[in-house]
Amino acid sequence: MREASTGAERELPSSGSSGSSGARTRGAADGSGQDALPAAQQELLRRAIRLERWTLAAVALGVLLVGALAGQSQSMKAAWMEDSLSLLPPLAFLIAARRIRRRPTPEHPYGHHRSIGMAHMVASVALLGMGAFLVIDSATTLLSRERAPVGITVIAGHAMWTGWLMILVMALTTIGPVILGRKKAKLAEPLHDKVLYADADMNKADWQSALATIVGVLGIGIGWWWADAVCALLISASIIHDGVKNLRGAVRGLADARARTYDDSASHPLTREVVSVAEREAWVREAAARVRDEGHVFHVELFVVPAEGTPAELARLCEDLRERIRDIDWKLHDIVVAPVTEIPAAQVGGTA
Amino acid sequence: MPSAPARGAALALLLALLASGCGLPRDADGALERASGGTLVVGIAENPPSTEIHDDGSVSGEEVDLVQEYARSIDAQVEWVPGGEGELARQMRAGDLDLLIGGLAADSSLEGDIALTRPYAVAPGPDGEEIEHVLGVRSGENALLVSVETHLASRSGEL
Numbered sequence: 001m002r003e004a005s006t007g008a009e010r011e012l013p014s015s016g017s018s019g020s021s022g023a024r025t026r027g028a029a030d031g032s033g034q035d036a037l038p039a040a041q042q043e044l045l046r047r048a049i050r051l052e053r054w055t056l057a058a059v060a061l062g063v064l065l066v067g068a069l070a071g072q073s074q075s076m077k078a079a080w081m082e083d084s085l086s087l088l089p090p091l092a093f094l095i096a097a098r099r100i101r102r103r104p105t106p107e108h109p110y111g112h113h114r115s116i117g118m119a120h121m122v123a124s125v126a127l128l129g130m131g132a133f134l135v136i137d138s139a140t141t142l143l144s145r146e147r148a149p150v151g152i153t154v155i156a157g158h159a160m161w162t163g164w165l166m167i168l169v170m171a172l173t174t175i176g177p178v179i180l181g182r183k184k185a186k187l188a189e190p191l192h193d194k195v196l197y198a199d200a201d202m203n204k205a206d207w208q209s210a211l212a213t214i215v216g217v218l219g220i221g222i223g224w225w226w227a228d229a230v231c232a233l234l235i236s237a238s239i240i241h242d243g244v245k246n247l248r249g250a251v252r253g254l255a256d257a258r259a260r261t262y263d264d265s266a267s268h269p270l271t272r273e274v275v276s277v278a279e280r281e282a283w284v285r286e287a288a289a290r291v292r293d294e295g296h297v298f299h300v301e302l303f304v305v306p307a308e309g310t311p312a313e314l315a316r317l318c319e320d321l322r323e324r325i326r327d328i329d330w331k332l333h334d335i336v337v338a339p340v341t342e343i344p345a346a347q348v349g350g351t352a
Numbered sequence: 353m354p355s356a357p358a359r360g361a362a363l364a365l366l367l368a369l370l371a372s373g374c375g376l377p378r379d380a381d382g383a384l385e386r387a388s389g390g391t392l393v394v395g396i397a398e399n400p401p402s403t404e405i406h407d408d409g410s411v412s413g414e415e416v417d418l419v420q421e422y423a424r425s426i427d428a429q430v431e432w433v434p435g436g437e438g439e440l441a442r443q444m445r446a447g448d449l450d451l452l453i454g455g456l457a458a459d460s461s462l463e464g465d466i467a468l469t470r471p472y473a474v475a476p477g478p479d480g481e482e483i484e485h486v487l488g489v490r491s492g493e494n495a496l497l498v499s500v501e502t503h504l505a506s507r508s509g510e511l
Binding site: 146147148149150151152154157158159161163164218220221222223224225 | 376377378379380381382467468469470489491492494497498501502505506510511
């Protein structure tokens with residue numbers, strides 16, 4: 001696409017809206033290793049990693065418990081499937097969080113922060129998959145008029161309706177997602193982490209569908225064999241909505257669309273701020289910025305027109321060089337020439 | 353996070369179900385209530401030694417004894433409906449039978465149409481593998497299923 005910026009001096013805007021990018025060393029094209037994050041965000045990231053490890057443990061435990069109890073019950077089998085799907089977002093997050101520790105190299109001049117965007121994609125697809133699975137499963141149950149049999153379980157010499165046991169287990173499996181989901185949702189904005197945001201949606205889907213299973217099992221208990229499927233259908237609508245919202249955001253992000261807020265609800269205000277800061281410079285007459293989301297951190301290309309009276313020499317030389325590069329090959333299509341005082345270390349040898 | 357009205361509605365539904373749920377589970381079609389003190393309709397497919405159907409229409413076998421014992425416990429008369437397994441499964445799905453016996457195994461392919469009980473016995477099959485013997489109950493009739501399973505569990509001494 002482009003042979004791009006060994007960027008001008010810039011400060012990577014790494015926080016969402018809290019504006020706490022704080023005092024950091026400024027460097028040209030410092031890429032996006034984990035050290036692209038300021039201390040406050042590094043601490044948030046560490047907390048997010050701990051949360052996701054807990055999520056993984058809680059969901060894995062749920063998968064084991066529900067799997068052991070599922071038996072002939074369609075709703076419990078569905079709950080088991082959903083729990084298995086909700087392993088994906090935390091796994092994707094933890095893998096991505098490891099990858100972004102790597103520093104940019106000539107081979108990866110932009111660094112590895114895009115892993116966050118890819119993890120967001122994985123998490124969104126898992127969420128959408130869960131919603132779609134719920135719809136298909138409940139529709140099948142309703143159409144084929146399947147009536148779930150739930151018998152007894154003998155515990156220490158006492159017969160107990162297995163339905164009560166299922167309700168107990170499902171109630172237990174809601175605790176983790178409710179707590180963890182809320183904590184993740186709080187971190188998603190200050191860390192500008194869309195994987196966390198999607199995973200918080202996944203946790204919401206987890207506890208809501210567990211609640212639907214509880215209502216469904218109670219429904220089975222009073223002879224309403226369809227209650228289970230109807231509850232699941234109602235909840236699947238909101239899960240699919242969240243899945244589509246996240247997937248659209250993830251696709252936009254990976255396609256280098258203009259950076260958006262952590263919840264993809266609006267254009268990120270930092271794009272406008274970059275331009276207005278540039279235009280406040282005395283030598284700049286006009287500026288425009290392309291800002292894309294690398295995951296946590298943004299990547300900025302800034303175009304400036306020098307004001308009248310400043311030596312126009314440099315701007316014209318940059319323009320000529322850009323033309324010559326474009327003539328080399330049709331694939332060199334989108335070129336930004338940015339004057340710097342020194343070539344950044346990570347970019348040395350990048351043309352090999 | 354979910355809207356407060358949605359949570360409120362879910363909670364209200366939950367409470368309503370719990371309040372009405374003390375006698376859970378109940379049957380979708382009230383089979384147990386109908387059979388208690390009345391007639392238990394049992395489909396029987398021949399599969400000796402579990403079930404045998406004689407020329408004079410009488411039935412015998414381990415599972416026949418089991419069903420009669422259970423029927424006595426709920427004060428019911430047994431009406432036997434002999435037939436092939438497939439035909440009986442169809443009748444059960446149509447709601448014409450309460451129970452189905454015929455040497456069914458726990459991994460029976462009838463699963464889905466018919467609720468299989470917990471195993472009442474484990475015996476070696478023709479190839480020497482362990483087979484868990486179960487009875488079939490009409491799907492959705494969970495009070496009947498619980499009643500039959502409780503009988504099986506107390507009979508095997510688990511309760």
